[in-house]
Amino acid sequence: MKILLVNPNMRTAYNPLPFPPLSLMSIAAVVQDSYEITIHDRNLYKDPEGQTIAAVLDRLKPDLVGITSLTGPAILDGVMVSRLAKERGAQVVWGGTHASLLPEQTLQNPYIDFVVMNEGEETFRELIEAIELHRGYNNILGLAYKENGGIKLNPERPFIQDLDALPMPAWNLVPVERYIYRFTKARRKIVMVTSRGCLFRCSFCYVIDFHKRKYRGRSAGMILKELAFLRKNYGIDGVRFDDDLFVINRPRLREFCDWVYKKDIPITWDSNCRADQVNSEFLAAVTRAKCHRLTFGLESGSDRILKFIEKDFRAEQIVRAFDLLNNTDIMTGASFLIGVPTETEEDIWKTIEVAKKINSYHTHFYPYTPFPGSPLAEYCRKNGLIQYPDRLEDWADFEYARSDRTAISEREIKKISAQFEVRNVLNSLERGELAILSNFLNLEHLQNFGSWISFFRQAFRSGRGIWGTVHSAGKPIL
Numbered sequence: 001m002k003i004l005l006v007n008p009n010m011r012t013a014y015n016p017l018p019f020p021p022l023s024l025m026s027i028a029a030v031v032q033d034s035y036e037i038t039i040h041d042r043n044l045y046k047d048p049e050g051q052t053i054a055a056v057l058d059r060l061k062p063d064l065v066g067i068t069s070l071t072g073p074a075i076l077d078g079v080m081v082s083r084l085a086k087e088r089g090a091q092v093v094w095g096g097t098h099a100s101l102l103p104e105q106t107l108q109n110p111y112i113d114f115v116v117m118n119e120g121e122e123t124f125r126e127l128i129e130a131i132e133l134h135r136g137y138n139n140i141l142g143l144a145y146k147e148n149g150g151i152k153l154n155p156e157r158p159f160i161q162d163l164d165a166l167p168m169p170a171w172n173l174v175p176v177e178r179y180i181y182r183f184t185k186a187r188r189k190i191v192m193v194t195s196r197g198c199l200f201r202c203s204f205c206y207v208i209d210f211h212k213r214k215y216r217g218r219s220a221g222m223i224l225k226e227l228a229f230l231r232k233n234y235g236i237d238g239v240r241f242d243d244d245l246f247v248i249n250r251p252r253l254r255e256f257c258d259w260v261y262k263k264d265i266p267i268t269w270d271s272n273c274r275a276d277q278v279n280s281e282f283l284a285a286v287t288r289a290k291c292h293r294l295t296f297g298l299e300s301g302s303d304r305i306l307k308f309i310e311k312d313f314r315a316e317q318i319v320r321a322f323d324l325l326n327n328t329d330i331m332t333g334a335s336f337l338i339g340v341p342t343e344t345e346e347d348i349w350k351t352i353e354v355a356k357k358i359n360s361y362h363t364h365f366y367p368y369t370p371f372p373g374s375p376l377a378e379y380c381r382k383n384g385l386i387q388y389p390d391r392l393e394d395w396a397d398f399e400y401a402r403s404d405r406t407a408i409s410e411r412e413i414k415k416i417s418a419q420f421e422v423r424n425v426l427n428s429l430e431r432g433e434l435a436i437l438s439n440f441l442n443l444e445h446l447q448n449f450g451s452w453i454s455f456f457r458q459a460f461r462s463g464r465g466i467w468g469t470v471h472s473a474g475k476p477i478l
């Protein structure tokens with residue numbers, strides 16, 4: 001049986017870094033010894049009309065085509081690939097976040113035969129076996145499929161508890177070189193995901209529905225084993241740990257940090273973090289272990305909003321965490337949401353005040369988007385703030401759907417973002433972080449020349465100069 005796994009085109013302007021299709025590499029790893037399997041990443045090709053993927057389908061003649069899904073523009077691309085696959089007689093299975101959260105609607109699409117819900121490894125393997133042996137599908141936990149003109153959702157599959165029992169993602173099936181990028185202190189950096197889920201309950205986050213707030217992580221030893229593999233085979237010297245919350249398991253983090261330090265493993269790394277996880281002991285451990293950057297979803301500077309979204313920390317904890325962080329060499333990234341339901345203009349100004357005060361190395365504001373499968377999206381729906389699209393394809397335009405509903409105008413938000421973007425650029429320039437610059441430049445914001453002019457005017461009028469102004473935390477440079 002021949003299988004083709006396709007990563008649809010993500011077309012994302014907000015994160016242009018090359019991401020290995022780890023979802024597909026993870027499911028491929030468990031079946032590659034038994035089946036002929038190919039991964040095709042559409043982000044590596046310019047192929048809007050689908051000629052390249054049609055040629056791949058014609059050449060490989062797969063029996064089964066698997067497609068991964070995120071809510072957003074990639075859905076349209078995934079549907080196009082599904083149509084081309086069906087036209088050539090293949091069966092089509094979708095997996096990933098979007099299809100897992102909305103399996104019935106996904107299956108209403110005529111080009112999709114199966115949805116693998118949530119974790120994919122075991123369900124995918126059982127599906128392949130069932131297709132090959134012409135067995136029924138009703139015993140496959142975690143599978144949704146079409147039957148007698150209707151849609152059948154089998155019971156959920158329990159989560160895989162021991163991630164160490166899974167093989168490493170199938171790095172052998174992708175052109176690894178294409179996913180390596182240059183980044184601060186690392187010439188050859190790559191993305192890894194070492195755990196699944198998170199124990200927190202932020203009400204806008206997918207983990208509540210998708211991972212049922214359950215956390216499972218690979219052991220520190222297995223992370224180091226994969227790192228050693230990546231170093232030996234691809235010369236990797238930097239890693240971005242893109243877990244839901246890499247630092248959440250303290251014993252695992254401590255063990256990982258100790259090993260990197262004691263064995264002097266030549267890698268630098270970065271990951272996401274939460275403000276309430278930062279303390280002196282934590283910072284000492286990660287700094288020793290060559291962590292050079294931590295990124296924070298801070299969401300708001302208003303305690304009312306932080307409580308409303310069940311972030312479970314307060315604005316003063318954000319400020320305290322950054323007081324500690326700003327005394328280390330760790331670069332910081334801070335992101336805030338604008339447009340959370342019930343947010344007032346006063347809340348937004350509190351957020352901007354906190355953003356100024358903490359003086360993060362990079363600061364980004366994102367309009368809140370109610371992605372499906374979170375309690376806050378349900379709140380939006382129940383309160384008539386949004387309507388979920390009726391068809392799978394219509395989710396493609398859902399990104400940032402609510403940016404016009406914020407308490408201040410979109411124009412004003414863009415202006416604020418542009419002013420922080422100026423600081424982002426100057427911070428990068430000061431450290432000579434040109435690689436970071438090219439990764440994070442938000443051209444749209446930077447074209448706001450007014451922000452540059454007002455920054456320089458402020459810098460010279462205040463007598464603080466350019467760097468003095470960049471570093472003037474808490475002072476109104478904006």
Ligand code: B12
Nearest residue numbers: 010023066067068070071072073074095096097119120244
């Ligand atoms: C890397 C990443 C990206 C990469 C792309 C990933 C890729 N496919 O190439 C980039 C940066 C491009 C990206 C973009 C976006 N992302 Co993103 N991303 C991630 C991240 C950090 C890791 C994904 C990953 O590799 N996980 C590891 C693998 C092993 O887990 P998995 O993906 O869940 O896969 C398992 C199962 O889902 C299943 N499975 C998955 N695919 C398939 C396919 C088949 C056929 C089968 C059988 C099974 C299966 O099996 C896998 C193994 O168990 C996740 C957060 C996270 N930690 O998971 C967010 C995440 C998936 N992204 C998210 C979001 C919101 C986005 C954006 C919308 C952000 C934005 N506003 O721009 C865009 C959408 C892009 C688009 N155009 O549609 C949300 C999901 C929201 C949603 N409802 O889809 C997440 C969960 C982050 C979050 N906490 O909110 N993202």
Ligand code: SF4
Nearest residue numbers: 198200201202205244
């Ligand atoms: S936003 Fe981060 S901390 Fe909050 S639940 Fe999601 S993964 Fe966990």
